[in-house]
Amino acid sequence: MQNDSPFTLRILLPRTVELRKAGHPTPQRLAWLAATLCLMAGSVAATYAQSTTPNPADPAPVQTVVFKGSTSSSGWIDFAPLTNFGIYLPVKINGRDAMALLYGGPSNIDKTFVESVGLAAKKEDASSVSGIQIQLGDLILQNASAKTDDLQKQGFDAKILGQSVLFRLGEDVFNQVVVDVDYAHHRVAFRDARTVTGPAGAIELPLIELDGERVLPLSLNGAVPAQFELELGNVIGPLMVTPAYAARQKLLEGRPTSQRLSGRYSETVVSVDHVSFASIDFPQVPIALIPDTELPPPSITGGVGLPLLAKFRLIIDYPHSRLYAIPNSGAMTAIEKDRIGLVLDKKIANGFSVAFVSPNSPAEAAGFKKGDKISLIDGKPFQAWPIQAIIKFQMADAGTIHIFIMADGTERQIKAVDFF
Secondary structure, three states: OOOOOOEOHHHOOOHHHHHOOOOOOOOOOOEEEEEEEEOOOOOEEEEEEEOOOOEOOEOOOOEEEEEOOOOOEOOOEEOEEEOOOEEEEEEEEOOEEEEEEEOOOOOEEEHHHHHHOOOOEOOOOOOEEEEEEEEEOOEEEEEEEEEEEOHHHHOHHHHHHOOOEEEEEOHHHHOOOEEEEEHHHOEEEEEOHHHOOOOOOOEEEEOEEEOOEEEEEEEEOOOOOEEEEEOOOOOOOOEEEOHHHHHHOOOOOOOOOEEEEEOOEEEEEEEEEEEEEOOEEEEEEEEEEOOHHHOOOOOOOEEEOHHHHOOEEEEEEHHHOEEEEEEOOOOOOOOOOOOOOEEEEOOOOOOEEEEEEOOOOHHHHOOOOOOOEEEEEOOEEHHHOOHHHHHHHOOOOOOOEEEEEEOOOOEEEEEOOOOO
């Protein structure tokens, strides 16, 4: 991801990063320990740990979860309410304030930040860092590990948040604690798995590990539920399916289709009549087909992303292979979808450049082509469009009219309609 990436939610965290983590080994199971640790402030905390088999010549540090005082939770932590961008929350990394992304893949830490806090790479793996201390409210994760990456260089998060994201909270966190995501109130908590029970009204779903991924059952168009990977890092759409599953279920037959831009991929999109998840039926849900080069194992049908997951409070309990889902009050509202078909870039000064036009879309019908230059959208210049707003623009309400003034002074109109 480069700083001149197209202005589209598709470039924030491409779905393929989380759905297929090639070569990433399945995390080992938790081993519970009851202990008493003294923190610097003298508080007493219940702890439990996950560890790998040590090498006698170079023993690995035990990863430890410590809750402050007599608590069994981090407490609620507010996160930035950016539905189409991910779940960002404040953390402390080795005592330094930082912004992190809650993410289901492997944990990552920024290379430059690693150097600034004096962390050292592992002897056996120069691309990984251990000895990380992560503070999340009243929770401290000690001796955590993460892969290094150029997170600040990628830079797109900083354009949205106004500051760089230095850490991605991944599997290591989920494997040790229960993660409670209350999207309706824009807050998250991390809880001791030994103390968590299902709240009143919650739907309990199996969250099993299958071929190294955590999967949930979903049903499309009334079919027998299939296994879909839980993807908090998938912000591009509610659901992705394999082409084989789409063919078996005849999901493309008799329905209009189009293409969307997803990172470096162009993916087929279609809307299905019904998606059932956690006893809620969602009508007319946009889905995308996974590219052939990025397919999951045959046991996994696809991935369920944040635009659908954000309809619920989710209590994600890896240690007990379960998830509690509590529908938000607005869960039955329609899932957003693209009704414009235009992906914009900013490669020209003081204006927009068209990076992609979806086939059979209103943008294509209005004559837009890749490389077209735009000066104004709905009377507003480039500077008046925050990144969030221009991405949200794609999800326009059906029937709305939008005016584009091209660089040559001509005018074009788009009426937002369902085109797939």
